[in-house]
Structures are given as structure tokens and as C-alpha cells.
Amino acid sequence: MLLPVVLGTALLVRVRLGGNVLFRQERPGLHGQTFTILKFRTMLDPDPERGLMTNEERMTPFGDRLRATSLDELPGLINVLRGEMSLVGPRPLRTPYLERYSLEQARRHEVLPGLTGLAQVSGRNALSWDDRFELDLRYVRTRSLSTDLGILLATVPKVFRREGIAEDGQATMSEFFGPRRIGIHEIRPVGEEGSGGPWEIVDRSSGDVVARCELDRVGEAGRAMRIEVDRGAAEPELIRHRAAEMLVGLARELDADAVHLTVAPEDRPCEEVRDRLGFRPEREAVGSGPTTWVRTLGRGGG
Numbered sequence: 001m002l003l004p005v006v007l008g009t010a011l012l013v014r015v016r017l018g019g020n021v022l023f024r025q026e027r028p029g030l031h032g033q034t035f036t037i038l039k040f041r042t043m044l045d046p047d048p049e050r051g052l053m054t055n056e057e058r059m060t061p062f063g064d065r066l067r068a069t070s071l072d073e074l075p076g077l078i079n080v081l082r083g084e085m086s087l088v089g090p091r092p093l094r095t096p097y098l099e100r101y102s103l104e105q106a107r108r109h110e111v112l113p114g115l116t117g118l119a120q121v122s123g124r125n126a127l128s129w130d131d132r133f134e135l136d137l138r139y140v141r142t143r144s145l146s147t148d149l150g151i152l153l154a155t156v157p158k159v160f161r162r163e164g165i166a167e168d169g170q171a172t173m174s175e176f177f178g179p180r181r182i183g184i185h186e187i188r189p190v191g192e193e194g195s196g197g198p199w200e201i202v203d204r205s206s207g208d209v210v211a212r213c214e215l216d217r218v219g220e221a222g223r224a225m226r227i228e229v230d231r232g233a234a235e236p237e238l239i240r241h242r243a244a245e246m247l248v249g250l251a252r253e254l255d256a257d258a259v260h261l262t263v264a265p266e267d268r269p270c271e272e273v274r275d276r277l278g279f280r281p282e283r284e285a286v287g288s289g290p291t292t293w294v295r296t297l298g299r300g301g302g
Contacts, residue, residue, distance in 0.1 A: 002074065009071050013040050016062045022075055027092035032109050035084040037092055038075035042066045070159045076115050088148040089114025090136040093176070100252070101133075102179040102245060103276070108136040111143065118147075121154040129174075130181040178249015185239060187213070187246040195254060196223070201243050211239050215251055215259075223256040241273050248277065252297050262292045 010021045020041065027037045042063030044052050052058045066072040079085040085092065092113035098106075119127060119135040127135070139147070180187050184205045190198045190212075201211035210233040215223040227243045229236040244261060251259045261279060274280075274293065282294035 002077070005071070006074050009040055009066070009074060012062070013066075017041050017044060017060070019045060023072075026095055027113070028095055028098055028109060029084055029092055030109060030112050032098055032106075034095060035079065035082075035092075037085075038078050040066060040072040040075060042072050073115055080115065084112075086112040086114045088116055088139075088143075088151050090117050090139065091120065097176050099278070100176060100178045100249060102182045104137060104182070105133045105179060107140055108133065110140055116151060116155045118151060121151055121158055129176045130179060130186075133179075134181075175253075177253040178246065180246055180249065182242045182245060185210070185242045187243065187250070197250075199247075199250070201229075201239060201246075210234075211243050213243050213247055215247060215254065215256075218258075218260055221255065221257040222260060223251040223254065223258070224260045224262070225251075227261075241277070245277055248295060248297075256297055258294055258296045260292055260294050262290050264290050 013021045023039045023041045024036050026034045029035050042060075043055065043058040044060060046053055046058065063072075076085060080087060089112050090108040101108075117136065118139040119132040122135050123131070139151075181204075184203055186202050186204050187199050188202055190200055196216060197214035199213045200209045201213065202208070203210050209230065211227060211229045213228070214226045216226060218224045225244060225247050227240055227247070229239050229243075233239055248259055260282065278295045279293035280295070282292045
């Protein structure tokens with residue numbers, strides 16, 4: 001039934017954008033296993049001589065219309081027929097994001113990714129990353145045939161109204177660097193968000209500030225975490241670990257090549273938490289002194 005639309009769109013892409021009709025990219029699917037997602041191209045190829053490097057520079061009015069009508073997603077039906085995707089499920093994101101999820105956010109890969117999903121009918125790219133992931137997890141917990149049918153029906157008016165196509169100021173969606181919300185805890189800037197903080201860790205259930213953090217410069221592109229948990233805060237060790245996890249994402253956003261965390265013996269994270277956060281000993285403790293841990297990020301990645 002859709003073949004005439006698919007062929008007509010493919011012809012338009014070839015005429016308007018030239019080159020290959022299809023966009024192919026490795027994306028993580030069920031259980032994090034990668035597959036090649038298929039979409040119609042909506043951007044011009046990178047061309048430094050013409051000043052075409054960023055997504056915004058490469059996007060064309062024709063590509064905007066394809067995205068707005070979701071016609072660029074039609075080749076994804078091939079992924080559905082292959083069993084790599086479902087009609088409904090969390091949208092497949094970039095492979096580097098796998099190591100950036102919190103443990104809870106990683107549960108989005110317990111189901112097949114979808115052409116549309118709960119996040120897409122609830123705001124699409126206009127949502128923050130944490131809001132999108134919360135909706136993905138709600139779908140994972142409550143999925144059923146009736147839920148899928150409801151999402152499919154809700155997708156139709158969203159497509160016609162062209163809502164939530166892009167985040168404000170972006171061609172599509174800003175990069176995901178890491179969680180800013182884990183469980184009941186959320187990291188928020190104090191005043192205007194600066195280059196190294198300060199930030200507060202807020203208990204969303206009570207609104208109380210339970211910790212304060214900063215990312216101090218170390219060398220040319222390193223950042224040192226400073227985390228001060230308020231006295232009397234419940235589960236201070238959990239707060240410290242969550243703060244460290246969220247600060248890793250902020251350091252990545254600041255293009256740091258490594259993050260350092262100096263901890264006293266009584267605050268030293270257990271091996272399981274340390275490994276999950278990706279830290280390794282940089283400088284062992286002397287006697288009963290503090291230990292410095294480091295996580296290498298790499299410029300623009302990791």
C-alpha cells in the first residue's frame with residue numbers, strides 16, 4: 001500500500017539531495033545489539049568548502065518537510081520486517097549513548113525499538129532527554145497490545161500537526177551527554193549554568209537541596225569533581241554516587257578529556273559502583289589518606 005509513496009519519496013530525495021537515497025547508521029536495539037537503521041536522507045553531505053558541516057548547515061527546506069511529515073522514517077519498515085524494530089517502542093538512538101545511560105535508562109533496551117513510541121506522541125524532540133527516557137521506561141513497564149494501538153492512533157494527528165519535530169535552537173535534538181536526573185535526585189545549576197558549576201543535587205520528592213557540586217579545571221582539559229553532601233541527608237553514599245554519575249555527563253558536555261574524583265576512605269565507592277561509573281585508581285591512598293579516581297572521556301566522546 002505504501003510502495004507508491006516510498007518510491008515517490010525516494011525519487012524526490014535523489015533529485016533534491018543527490019547521491020544516495022538512504023541514510024544508514026548503526027543503532028543499538030534489543031539488549032543493546034546493534035543493527036543498521038534505514039531512513040531517507042534529509043541532509044546534504046558534509047562539505048567544508050561550502051560551509052556544510054553542522055546539522056543546521058546541512059539541513060534543507062526539503063529535508064525539513066520530510067522530517068515534519070515523518071516520510072523519512074518509511075524505510076524503517078524494512079527494519080520492522082527484518083525483526084530489528086517494532087512499529088511501537090523506544091526510538092533507537094546513537095550507539096555512543098549506551099555507556100551514558102543510567103542503569104534505569106538502559107532498561108529502554110529491554111524491548112525492540114520502534115518507529116514511534118510514547119515519547120514521540122508526548123512531545124517528540126521538544127522534550128528534554130530525561131523526560132523522554134522516563135516515558136520510554138513507562139512504556140517498558142506498561143506495554144501491551146492496547147497501549148501499542150493507542151500510540152499508533154495518537155501518532156497520526158501528531159504527524160499531521162507536525163509537532164515536536166525539533167528541540168528549540170536545534171535542527172533535530174541536542175546531543176545526550178548523560179543523565180541529569182536519577183531516581184528522585186536531579187542536578188540543577190545554581191543561577192545561570194556556568195562552565196564548571198556550581199550545581200545542586202535536589203531531592204525532587206521534597207524539594208530539598210541534599211548536595212552541592214562543582215567541576216574544577218585540572219590541566220588543559222581535565223575536570224575535578226567536588227561533591228559536598230549535606231549533613232543529615234538520607235543515604236549520603238547513594239547521593240554521592242548519583243552526583244558523580246551526573247557530573248560525568250556534565251564534564252563530557254564541557255568537552256573534558258577526563259574527570260577526577262578524590263575520595264576519603266569512608267566515602268570510597270564500592271567496586272561495583274566504581275566500575276559502573278568507569279573510574280579507575282589514578283593515585284592510591286597513602287596510609288589512611290584519600291584516593292584519587294579518574295575516568296577518561298576523550299574529546300567529544302567516551
